[in-house]
Amino acid sequence: MSMEINRSAYRPDIDGLRAVAVMAVVLFHAFPNAIRGGFVGVDIFFVISGFLITSIIIKNLNHGSFSFIDFYSRRIKRIFPALIFILISCVVFGWFSLLPDEYKQLGKHISSGIGFVSNIAYWSESGYFDSSAELKPLLHLWSLGIEEQFYLLFPLIIWISWRLRLNILTIMVGVFLASLTLNLINIKIIPETVFYLLPYRAWELVAGGILACFILSKKENKNSLKLKINIFISRIIFNAEAYKGKRTLENIFSIFGVFLILLGFYAIDETKKFPGWWAIYPVLGSVFVILAGENAWINRVVLSSKLFVWVGLISFPLYLWHWPLLVFPRIIQGDTPSILVRSLSVVAALILSWVTFKFIEKPMRHGGALKTSILVFLGCLVFAVGVFIYKFDGFPDRPANTNSMISQFGWNGDQKDILCQNKIGEDAEFCRISKDKNPSILLIGDSIAWQYYFGLEEQTKNSEESVLAYTQGGCAAFFGFSNRFDFDSCLRVTKKMLDFAKNDSNINTVVFSSFPRVYSEDAHPLDLGYGLGSKEKFSSRIDFNNHVNTTFSGVMNEIISKGKTVVFVKNNPYLSFELKNCITRPFRQKDNSLCGEKYSSHVQYGLEYNQLLDDLIKKFPQIRVFDPAEALCDKDGDFCSPIKDGKMLYRDGQHLSKDGSKYLGDSLYKLINKP
Template sequence: MQSPTFRPDIAALRAIAVAAVVLFHFGVPGINGGYVGVDVFFVISGFLMTGIVTRALQRKTFSLWGFYRARAERIMPALAVLCLVLAVLGLTVLDPMTAREIGISILATLTFTSNILFWSQDGYFAPGADAQWLLHTWSLSVEWQFYFAFPIFVMLIWRIDFLRRRFGAVMIAGTVLSFVACAAAGMLGEGAVKTSFFLLPFRAWELLLGGLVACYPLLFSRMSSPLVITTGLGMIVVSILVFDPTTIWPAWNALLPTLGTALVIWAGGRWDGWSNLPGVQRIGAWSYSIYLWHWPVVVGLAYLGLRHNVAAIVGGVVGSVLLGALSHMTFEVRMRKRLFGRTGRLAVTSALAGLAIPLGIGAVAASTNGLEAPRIAHLSPEIKAALRDYRAATSDRRYPADCVGGKISEGLLAICHIGDPSARDTLIIGDSHAQQLTPRVSQLFENRPGGVTLVTRGGCPTLPLVNLTTPGNNCADRNRAAFDYALTQPYHHIVIAAFWSGYVEPAQETGVLQRKLCFVTSSGCRTPLDEAGYLAQVDRAVDRLGIELKRLKRAGRQITLVLAVPYAFSNDPRRLYAETFLTRRLVAPLGIPRDQMTAPQRRLRDRLIAMAGAAGVDVVDPRDTMCGARTCPSTDDGRVIYMDNNHIRSTMVVRPEFAYLDRDMIPEHQGSR
């Protein structure tokens, strides 16, 4: 095993890793793959922990309790303070909805299950990720779970002489098994990719790879070490610059930064010129605290609407480093000595008290809607009613509860039956804008024979040969399967409903077109960098949709294309809730101009209508029943209509103004347009 002495090269690797993560999260151009810094941290941790455990076992001085205590000393003080600060901030400054979410995250973070919590939600690269104040703690949970299981695993091996003498081979086997599972998950679609991103069994190979370096130290000469280190650093830097959020991660490609890290550690610190550059060792020493505090700064900027403000970003990066330095000196060093420098029961009592306070406040925030009732008690009845309605709206979604048995079939096709599962009257294909129709469909068939089937995938563009730029979504294959299903099953009527305008949606902060889609080619899925090229590819995708619809028409299907509901740009109930609470005045949703859309959105709308006309497809415009001559309302009987800025609430979609598809779904009216 390699020496346990201090390694400046490892501190420098930590500096590179935390710099990559911080710059990536703040959106600094060029650092598109900065998230690989976490993978670098994993390899480092695996190397250090394997050395600590095996050396102690060889000396017969290993204590499982001592190991856990040492890890807690390292991790807990600064983490507990961060959670305490966020809990207090949530309950005194931020709105109650945000405070509740912070409370839930604190409970998961301090029990080291936050990776499981965030795995059950939207994912690391999801659009709303910058509203999760403790999202970054998923990696700490993975590490702590490894810290908990790994020494027990090694102790068991150490008791079996045959395995102990082949410990390196056992480590290799574990590394290979975990890596194969991770690489396989990368080929199985969005859900599997998210699972491999967050959960330890699929990440263990990165930590075990570091452990292999400890098991098989290579003694490079002073002549060869610079070349080995330069190669390893180059692999890490290439990963940071070449990979991006569209990369399926982690998968086999994670070998690049992890093997690069292993090479640098393997070189044994025999060339230290690079690691002693000005500031590198300090950043390395502060890296844990910088990592802890930078993400809440990112989320705070997003909360204030400053996510894309250059001055705020620069201030955020500098502030994160300063907070990290202060946290390291105050909490990692001084508080650590005060809490854990004691002995026996006093040390345990101090540590438990340090955990109990943020856990208790987090539990209060999580269980009381962020103390909403007392915090809004002084407001007028009108404002209180609005706040409660806005909060209710954000979770007012019944899909898939309205499906038969409350379930959808899993796999490439997510199939939901409403009414008679054997009925083949109407098939709805689309995304979450098709899913939002389920309460109305359920109401229509409550006392009527027949049924409707939905084949949908939330977030997936309903266009042939098109994927999202987020990794692992597999939308193109899902769409191919959906249209093949429509052709092979004897449905009389096919409805296509999607959030078309979202494909050419501008960023609210900047107004710049978001290029959310990539277009499948023989060389992979590509996203044009220029707006004109991107819109041209969208046009071609619409043309391909027209070809699919003509194919269905020739097979005798009646087809209806549903345009997007009006886009409520500034009427997101979550935003209305926060602004109403923070300003202590009613921030009501505004009416939506009937023709409110950007030039790219209008262009896509016109293209869809023209395509439908050429294919002989009926077109339904939700505005015809939702809107007046000039304005589309955002409220109904004093209740907000939308659950976010583009989806209709489930309790609203059953109202008369959303009857635009009723005739298409009821068998006796089909074909009567």
């Protein structure tokens, strides 16, 4: 495709469009009810990035001046100064403010951020044990990861196409359609993957590239056609004297583009399957605004105004600063900060962004190889710092962390051990075995069953007994259902353990537990072979109850008939408050008034589940029932505490910690061995 070099001047309206995008994102994060679709500002950035990168590459290729070294050197000088400064700031502030598990996670996210793979890191974390997105100070770097991965691959595609004399526009249209198709096909199947990974989002950046190709193409015929359309539309709207010089078509493009962007801000919210078709609004809107050109009235008067341009110029550091400044107060306070705190965070982000742009980013944009080398060295240093923080478990011996209870928080890789994986297999999410011998006690279910492993391990360490926990998160297969998207793995693991329980003579006790009251409303039926057949979903609550009754009864009959002791563990109280409010942490004293759950709330929360369970167990008087609330709650005082004898008994709002498992282990073990 023949292209001509377009030496058009800097377009302030594009900086103004950047301002719209970044302020939409900032306001959404700070005040989500004010602009519920503000997160689509990221999609506007994608279009702008695709437009600018394609324009630069094609102009340089046609001018014979394109160089990969020069291109990536410019990217480093554009991105690294502000990014490194903000990541170092997070390292320093996190040292004094975060607990070890939080700081360890921050270290991982710092390394993935400077390595431009944040989107992949957050995608890999999304799932059963993912901590809240609102507690990840660097979550917003996922979009930077997508952009930089695109910047790494796309110039190579254009350069190869140009060298082979291929039509660059055709290539881009092909990439656009392929990526958009992947997005639309998979948005309902694997929404997290579609949201985070480049192949599913590339079409948004390529849309800007296609626009750049169109604008940079030879313009004689195009300008003539545009002039005729302008005259035709202007004569319809204006009188003969007024239509001359009107940019009616450009204004229509601009107005339509702004309309689509605003529609995206207020028609899209977090309940929508996004990006999907919904992303068409901000993407197409951005394309039309840029296509309108800097002389369209909105572009010239609004987007090119000093305020919009100023915000646009600091948009990159503002994007980087705003999220950590909103998240750190949330982490420290243990709850959503007040409107005042969030407002001050936005103001602080604006000030710090201007300082970053003025004194760090702008001075580093120009210069030779020395500046680039320094930035690459600093980037590698920041990457190494993040790795060290992660590898050393967030440095738990920091002076700010003196409370021993903090070691109980979070998931620290204790879900599996090598002995269990080598001896039993690697297909389960949770795999622990206490001794290198055939187990006598088997835990079956989900993470709620697995959590009792540590207490039983403690109780049996001086005996000949061995404990095996081989379970799957989100898996209530012995009830006959699962909420896992890969429910086949749930069924496979459960069948394996049930066969083990029935056929291994060393197993004398089987402990069942799960958390079905959370996911029974969105459950996939599972067939354990009791004549139920396969089905896609439950037709009614009666159908669900009947299915559970058949499966549970079949499982219990088979296990009990083998002479095994069967124990069913009910759910521990679910905590509706932030667990870290229960301890003194950096910058905040513990709040005892926020550290407890009403026993009556626990009963009410699990009422339907417990009624179903009690009805099932009545049929099997041999089943021994263990209720952890008996030990964790004061029924008369209507209070359940996550702390006993100075020990933290929970690792999060749902799961017991190791200390919690050991606290209940004595009572559970006595029930197992009750004559």
